[in-house]
Amino acid sequence: MCNLSASNIRQFRENGYLLVPGVYAPEALCAARELFPEVFAKQLQIGAPYDSSSLLTDIYSHFPGLAGLVFNEKYIAVVKALIGSGAILIPECALHKSRYINWHTDATEQELAGILSHHDLSTPILQVATYFQDNDPETGGGLTVIPGTHNLPDPFLRLYSKKWRDKIRNRFLKILGRSLFHDLDRHPAKIDVPSRLGDLLVFDVRLFHRATFPRRKGGPEKFAVFNTFTYDTTTGRDYFRYMKERPERYYRYFREQPLAPVLRQKAAELDIRLFY
Numbered sequence: 001m002c003n004l005s006a007s008n009i010r011q012f013r014e015n016g017y018l019l020v021p022g023v024y025a026p027e028a029l030c031a032a033r034e035l036f037p038e039v040f041a042k043q044l045q046i047g048a049p050y051d052s053s054s055l056l057t058d059i060y061s062h063f064p065g066l067a068g069l070v071f072n073e074k075y076i077a078v079v080k081a082l083i084g085s086g087a088i089l090i091p092e093c094a095l096h097k098s099r100y101i102n103w104h105t106d107a108t109e110q111e112l113a114g115i116l117s118h119h120d121l122s123t124p125i126l127q128v129a130t131y132f133q134d135n136d137p138e139t140g141g142g143l144t145v146i147p148g149t150h151n152l153p154d155p156f157l158r159l160y161s162k163k164w165r166d167k168i169r170n171r172f173l174k175i176l177g178r179s180l181f182h183d184l185d186r187h188p189a190k191i192d193v194p195s196r197l198g199d200l201l202v203f204d205v206r207l208f209h210r211a212t213f214p215r216r217k218g219g220p221e222k223f224a225v226f227n228t229f230t231y232d233t234t235t236g237r238d239y240f241r242y243m244k245e246r247p248e249r250y251y252r253y254f255r256e257q258p259l260a261p262v263l264r265q266k267a268a269e270l271d272i273r274l275f276y
Contacts, residue, residue: 004081012082016150017143017203019193023074024130026197032069033132036223039063040097050253056095057253059225060260067266070130070225076270078200079229083124088273090228090240091263092254098222100140100213103184106205108156110242118206121151123235125228129201132223137192140214141222143201144192146184149208155180184208205239232273240275 004020012018039062043051050057060067079087106127107118118125135142158166159180173179184190192212195201203209205228228243230236244255259276267274 004078009082012202015145015147016207017145017147017193017201017209018082019195020078020200020202021196022198023078023200024069024072024198028069029130029132029197032063032066033223035063036095036097036132037221040095050249050257052250054097054099055250056097057093057250058257058260059093059095060263064262066225067260067262070227071266071270071272073270075128075130075200076272078202079126079128079272082202083126083229083231086231086273087229088232088236088275089267090230090243090275091259092243092251093225093227093263094250096222096224096226098141099224100211103181103208103210104156105150105154105208107239108154108160109246110239111154111157112160113242115238115242117235117238120233120235121206123231123233125205125230125236125239127203127205128227128229129203130225130227131195131197131199131201132225133220134195134197135212135222136194137212138215139219140212141219141224142193142195142212143203144190144210144212145203146187146189146208147191148189150204150206152208154206155208184210230275236275 004018008018008020036056040051040053040056043056043062044053048057056062107125110118129143131142133141159170161167170179174182193201228239230239243251245251259274264274
């Protein structure tokens, strides 16, 4: 088992993220990683409707052993230590390949749609990242965060506002090098979280974060699987429902295709409820 200390739990609540070493055997992750490029190429070749060059859906059908690998006992122990025994998995699972997204939170789109229940911080909403390689600032691939920002108002609302005055303001600030992205990149508390093969990274969806961009070209492809956990509260249910309504083809898969039986079986074995 992977027992977190009271200090670990306090750090997560204060900072909004926690890196947990040694959750996986590195050789098991390496063996899984060798299978990923071929399946990505095959799905793109046949024009799979829910996949893209950077996202592969239906991963537990493509890789039946992946559910048992990702959701091991140490992983579940970490989740339950941070969120409690009532943790619920939202399995909108995909495999990410070299996907470098700039600063954001994972609740901005929901708030732009007028759903505000995630402001209730008493309900945890966790993203749990399993990486299939080492990540560091030189080669990129991990997560860059600003600790404690999960407790702050979302600054990305104005950045993605459809109001003309906001669009003009955002364009002007970008030209001046004073956009929100510029400001966050210069933030004194910004941290590139280095993770080693076998580590687990957990963060609050409301945390200001982005991918760690590589500082040099020609590095290895980066692979990661993210899973979301929450409670059965208004906050958790709203987050789930909005996710399932989103129009992007990745989210269409989530509502149009049945849950992989192997994942349902694994959740039952580990006593984890599912929203699907």
